[in-house]
Amino acid sequence: MSKAEIPRKSIYRLSIYQRCLHKLLENEVETVSSEALASAAGVKSTQLRKDLTYFGQFGTRGLGYNVKALSNVLNEVLGTTAYQPVILVGVGNLGAALLRYSGFNKEGFEISAAFDANPVRDRRLNGLKTPVYPVDRMCEFIRSKHVRMAILAVPGNAAQPVVNDMVESGVQAILNFSPTVLQVPEEVTVNSVDLALELENLSYFVR
């Protein structure tokens, strides 16, 4: 089955399963049923099984899944085995927090460099090991380090030009925190997280 036919939501859930498997690994659980894993991930067991079949057969009927083995498979599928350098562009409030945010490291990512229009804007960043460069050095960096993934946290009106440069230089996937709809060629993947929108959206459900 080709990559294009696999629902993006399934891919997303794989990451959730992966996280649950990590917890099981820590607790030295060896085997897990689709029922148990699915319930930890907050989905139905049939959905978990269907998601996995896009990539092959990994369970043992009557028994369940080997936690270690399945986790390895998911690493392989998700591409988290290969080291991926990631850059961050826009070191404002949010960008700086993302630099400090330990969650990325925990999941095996390290931001290899950050870029900002005004690179010394936040002196507190001196405590961090990630260098902050002026944004006009971004393209050169992307090319020389073969960067394929970027986190974008610039103000809305600055986003599209930066994205154009990124894509031009070889970035293939963007995690976008800027409150804008980005235009990218179809081979580039964008994941947008719009914090204000998420909150605004919630107010609909409060009555």
Add this chain to the structure above:
Amino acid sequence: MSKAEIPRKSIYRLSIYQRCLHKLLENEVETVSSEALASAAGVKSTQLRKDLTYFGQFGTRGLGYNVKALSNVLNEVLGTTAYQPVILVGVGNLGAALLRYSGFNKEGFEISAAFDANPVRDRRLNGLKTPVYPVDRMCEFIRSKHVRMAILAVPGNAAQPVVNDMVESGVQAILNFSPTVLQVPEEVTVNSVDLALELENLSYFVR
């Protein structure tokens, strides 16, 4: 049509349309076609029109939509007309950044209080007007101020107990940044934003 039958994705898109309308308002555009508005929002025009029909008829055939009027309708539908106090729980790196993040204010939200297990952990917050209280005062605050919305940014293992307290005290909607699947009663709405997951997920698309 009852609220339950309206797809959540449609509700989400309403917020996107709303943001595009704001831009048009700033530029003093009076009328917009579904085609133009949809393209600004990054969706098909039929989808925009279908989304709107869940709530009524707001356009004029042959002409389009009045920007001001439609924006008012969306404010009404999304519940952004009514003031909603929001609290934030967990003032670590991410929580502190969210407190400073101007995006929420821009969309008409103000975080009325923050709570943390260790409320003086970050002295830099002194510059902000939002008070940071010890978390054991959360329930009392929720009740006395009739808080219905909360932003959760505590570590994964601390999340569920905090959520239980929130829900018990009357919170109806939670924007969750903790990397955990939350258990809540069905009348409570949770929007989860898992930053590490979003990044991990992207690596699948990089080859």
Add this chain to the structure above:
DNA sequence: AATTGTGAATTGATTCACAGCT
């Protein structure tokens, strides 16, 4: 002439039901 509003058709995702292994 232009553009909305909407049933019908289509496409996509989820769940069911059960055959197939261990």
Add this chain to the structure above:
DNA sequence: AGCTGTGAATCAATTCACAATT
């Protein structure tokens, strides 16, 4: 006996196609 894997059935969302309206 227990649990996976999967085609078929169902459910949900999107898009089409065009009648209705200004």
